[in-house]
Amino acid sequence: MNIERILKNPVSILIGATSTGKTMLLSNLMAEYIAKYTGRVYCYGVRREITKEMPVIPFSSVVELEQIQDGIIVVDEVGALFDLDNRKQKRMIESTLRLVNHHNNKLVLSGLPSDFRKFLSAKATCFMYTSLTLSDLINGSLAKTTLLEYREEGMGAYTLDVPVGSFICYVENEIKNNKTASFQMDIFKYIEKFDTKRKNGNLFEKRS
Numbered sequence: 416m417n418i419e420r421i422l423k424n425p426v427s428i429l430i431g432a433t434s435t436g437k438t439m440l441l442s443n444l445m446a447e448y449i450a451k452y453t454g455r456v457y458c459y460g461v462r463r464e465i466t467k468e469m470p471v472i473p474f475s476s477v478v479e480l481e482q483i484q485d486g487i488i489v490v491d492e493v494g495a496l497f498d499l500d501n502r503k504q505k506r507m508i509e510s511t512l513r514l515v516n517h518h519n520n521k522l523v524l525s526g527l528p529s530d531f532r533k534f535l536s537a538k539a540t541c542f543m544y545t546s547l548t549l550s551d552l553i554n555g556s557l558a559k560t561t562l563l564e565y566r567e568e569g570m571g572a573y574t575l576d577v578p579v580g581s582f583i584c585y586v587e588n589e590i591k592n593n594k595t596a597s598f599q600m601d602i603f604k605y606i607e608k609f610d611t612k613r614k615n616g617n618l619f620e621k622r623s
Contacts, residue, residue: 416440416603418447420586422487422521424541426512429525429582430558431545434612437525438465440545440582441489442609444523445469448487457483460491462611477511484518493526493535505534512538528552540587546577561585565598580605 421427421444431437442465445456449469456471459480466473471489474480477496480488490496498504515522524535528551536542536558544562550573552559562575565583569576577583581602589597 416443416447416601417584417599418444418451420599421523421541421543421584422448424539424586425516425521426539427521427523427541427543428531428536428539428558429523429543429545430528430531430547430552431577431582432527432547432551435545435547435577436579436582436603437545438462438491438611439605439609440543440603441491441523441525442606443603445471445487445489446606446609455486456489457486458489458491459496461489464611465609468608481511481514483515483520485520487521487523488515489523489525491525493524494530497535499530499532499535505532509534509538528558531556531558533557542585544575544577544583544585545581547575549573549575567598567600 429437429440438461441461445458446469448454449456456469457474458466458471459474461471461473474483493499497508512522528547532553533556536553536556539557542558542561549562552562581600583598584601585598587597589595
């Protein structure tokens, strides 16, 4: 996984349906950054089973988010941090994102397709997609209009089907500036200790 390609952007967005590996991808992103670089990593919404395995700094509120400086910030389930259903909160969220950027941070936001409203997805210059249903994306959002330009394997009329352990990554203007493809399929590792669902019981185990 090319973490520099993702983290060089002020705001990167990871979008996918439930149980498509988003948290595992974020865990890979944090672990690889920590292994290669000396910067601090902050996270929201990442379960304790994962955070205890890495020297990351968890935070729990927008107030704390606005105080972070010079860091990599990973937000899992952005809809839990921001009240996206309240239109009155739009200006507040935009102000927070401007402040986060002003404090020299790189922000990665992860969530469901329905989380990324037009104003929120417009902040991103990097989009990462795991499998999803196209109709779940917000009409007119940059997240949707960008993905609809993708014409490679896995793109259907109604769904995007990405292999397990893979994701599609788009970086704005990359083909223009660097002469490389803007859409690239990338992979991430399955790391058992980051799999928070591995101990879930089988609800349909038959009686002996």
